[in-house]
Amino acid sequence: MQVLVIGSGYVGLVAAACFAEAGHRILGVDVDTAKVATLSRGESPIFEPGLDDLLRKHLASGALRFTTDLREGIATADAAFICVGTPQSEDGSADMKYVLAVAGQIGQAMALRPMEAKPLIVVDKSTVPVGTAAQVHAEIAAHTDRAFEVVSNPEFLREGSAIKDFLEPDRVVVGCRTDHAETVMKGLYQPFLDRSGGKWFRMDPPSAELTKYAANAMLALRISFINEIANLAESVGADVDHVKVAIGADHRIGPAFLNPGPGFGGSCFPKDLQALLKVGREHGQPMMTLATTVEANRHQKQVLLRKVKAHFGVKAGVPGPLKGRRFALWGLAFKADTDDIRESMALELIDGLVTMGAEVVVHDFAAMDAVKAKIGTKVRYAETPLAACEGADALLIATEWSQYRHADLDAVAKALKAPRMFDGRNLFRPEAMEAKGWIYQSLGRRSVDGATVKA
Numbered sequence: 001m002q003v004l005v006i007g008s009g010y011v012g013l014v015a016a017a018c019f020a021e022a023g024h025r026i027l028g029v030d031v032d033t034a035k036v037a038t039l040s041r042g043e044s045p046i047f048e049p050g051l052d053d054l055l056r057k058h059l060a061s062g063a064l065r066f067t068t069d070l071r072e073g074i075a076t077a078d079a080a081f082i083c084v085g086t087p088q089s090e091d092g093s094a095d096m097k098y099v100l101a102v103a104g105q106i107g108q109a110m111a112l113r114p115m116e117a118k119p120l121i122v123v124d125k126s127t128v129p130v131g132t133a134a135q136v137h138a139e140i141a142a143h144t145d146r147a148f149e150v151v152s153n154p155e156f157l158r159e160g161s162a163i164k165d166f167l168e169p170d171r172v173v174v175g176c177r178t179d180h181a182e183t184v185m186k187g188l189y190q191p192f193l194d195r196s197g198g199k200w201f202r203m204d205p206p207s208a209e210l211t212k213y214a215a216n217a218m219l220a221l222r223i224s225f226i227n228e229i230a231n232l233a234e235s236v237g238a239d240v241d242h243v244k245v246a247i248g249a250d251h252r253i254g255p256a257f258l259n260p261g262p263g264f265g266g267s268c269f270p271k272d273l274q275a276l277l278k279v280g281r282e283h284g285q286p287m288m289t290l291a292t293t294v295e296a297n298r299h300q301k302q303v304l305l306r307k308v309k310a311h312f313g314v315k316a317g318v319p320g321p322l323k324g325r326r327f328a329l330w331g332l333a334f335k336a337d338t339d340d341i342r343e344s345m346a347l348e349l350i351d352g353l354v355t356m357g358a359e360v361v362v363h364d365f366a367a368m369d370a371v372k373a374k375i376g377t378k379v380r381y382a383e384t385p386l387a388a389c390e391g392a393d394a395l396l397i398a399t400e401w402s403q404y405r406h407a408d409l410d411a412v413a414k415a416l417k418a419p420r421m422f423d424g425r426n427l428f429r430p431e432a433m434e435a436k437g438w439i440y441q442s443l444g445r446r447s448v449d450g451a452t453v454k455a
């Protein structure tokens with residue numbers, strides 16, 4: 001099949017590369033000329049494991065090409081995927097201006113399609129509020145009398161494992177009204193479902209649109225829940241590692257996605273929660289669990305800072321004890337295996353520490369450039385995890401890069417002024433740290449220096 005993928009960000013690039021891998025001919029489109037030039041040279045503008053290889057492979061084979069002009073591919077395309085951003089507007093709702101702009105461009109370009117061509121399947125893959133398929137339909141129809149159908153096909157990939165998630169999906173959700181649309185979509189996705197044994201769900205477009213928000217909201221809620229259990233575990237002398245494994249063994253709960261952390265971030269959970277809250281308000285259906293999840297996450301994003309302040313004896317409004325101290329910070333991305341720092345808790349931590357007069361030396365395996373571009377010389381940047389620790393009063397861990405888990409802790413202890421760690425990802429076990437003589441605080445387990453801090 002011939003497919004246009006409009007928007008070459010995390011979702012569009014991964015979709016383009018994976019559809020090319022499945023044997024389709026893909027034209028990737030982006031308004032950003034620099035990005036298109038980079039991509040056309042076979043370089044990925046984002047860090048995503050496995051993406052570079054697929055891009056290079058299919059640029060070389062000719063299955064994949066990039067352009068700034070969607071008109072180049074519209075005449076012969078079977079489907080056009082809209083994968084542009086839907087950022088948060090000031091009132092919390094999803095900003096639809098990029099999606100609707102693309103719909104308008106598709107509408108205008110439709111004149112290039114032969115009258116007798118099969119209906120173009122226009123696919124909303126961006127995360128969009130319920131009713132968007134109808135809006136996109138109206139926008140395209142305003143410009144053309146050629147046949148098309150708008151389909152909702154939300155994307156569930158995670159950054160850092162995006163290629164695998166796309167090639168081996170748990171499920172594919174397609175909101176469509178006709179069998180032709182379902183046939184085209186199945187033609188694209190069946191190879192992936194064959195590989196993963198994933199499920200196919202056909203439904204109406206509004207249900208597909210709501211499915212996406214419901215999935216992200218449920219996951220966000222789950223994380224906030226385990227974070228609260230972790231905070232409570234510290235206060236009552238329980239160990240969240242035991243609790244999460246035991247509750248996860250109930251098949252109704254399941255073991256995945258139950259790791260306490262320093263608050264969820266990223267480009268999607270925070271904005272999608274706000275968008276769903278807004279939809280609820282608009283329809284007189286307050287989403288109370290979600291409002292609480294947002295609050296709980298705001299609180300959780302301060303968890304490491306609270307622990308540091310308590311440990312060093314910062315009293316309310318008197319930041320003195322942190323003035324002049326140096327902290328090593330491992331991890332800047334909102335999670336491991338990505339360069340994405342959108343809504344990353346590490347940035348809030350840096351802010352808090354610097355405001356109180358501390359110096360922060362940071363390290364990350366992929367997100368240093370993004371942080372440099374955002375906050376410049378507010379922090380110092382270290383080439384290696386160990387270098388970040390030289391002369392620091394403590395090591396803070398915000399991102400769970402596996403390399404950190406395998407670091408030489410004896411060398412790290414030597415580099416620090418004192419072997420002191422605040423671990424926001426529970427990379428190590430308290431007993432092991434105790435045996436090595438560390439002062440160690442983590443989430444939902446006992447503190448090794450005995451100074452358990454209320455979260």
Ligand SMILES: NC(=O)C1=CN([C@@H]2O[C@H](COP(=O)(O)OP(=O)(O)OC[C@H]3O[C@@H](n4cnc5c(N)ncnc54)[C@H](O)[C@@H]3O)[C@@H](O)[C@H]2O)C=CC1
Pocket residue numbers: 006007008009010011012029030031032035083084085086098101102125126127128155156157158159267268
């Ligand atoms: N990042 C993720 O992990 C996931 C994102 N999503 C959703 O997918 C959508 C896209 O997200 P990302 O890929 O992260 O966004 P992104 O911001 O990385 O990429 C969007 C791309 O669209 C391009 N663009 C904007 N207007 C355009 C136009 N008129 N024509 C062509 N290109 C245009 C931008 O230049 C940019 O390269 C959002 O709605 C997001 O919520 C869904 C699942 C996962």
Ligand SMILES: O=C(O)[C@H]1O[C@H](OP(=O)(O)OP(=O)(O)OC[C@H]2O[C@@H](n3ccc(=O)[nH]c3=O)[C@H](O)[C@@H]2O)[C@H](O)[C@@H](O)[C@@H]1O
Pocket residue numbers: 127155156157158159160216219223256257258259260261262263264265266267268269334335
């Ligand atoms: O709509 C989206 O954009 C995507 O949002 C999330 O994917 P992503 O944001 O890439 O990352 P996740 O792995 O879900 O992590 C989100 C946040 O939750 C945190 N998290 C995750 C899992 C966990 O057990 N504990 C935890 O604190 C992560 O550290 C991170 O800050 C969803 O998992 C994807 O299914 C969805 O497609």
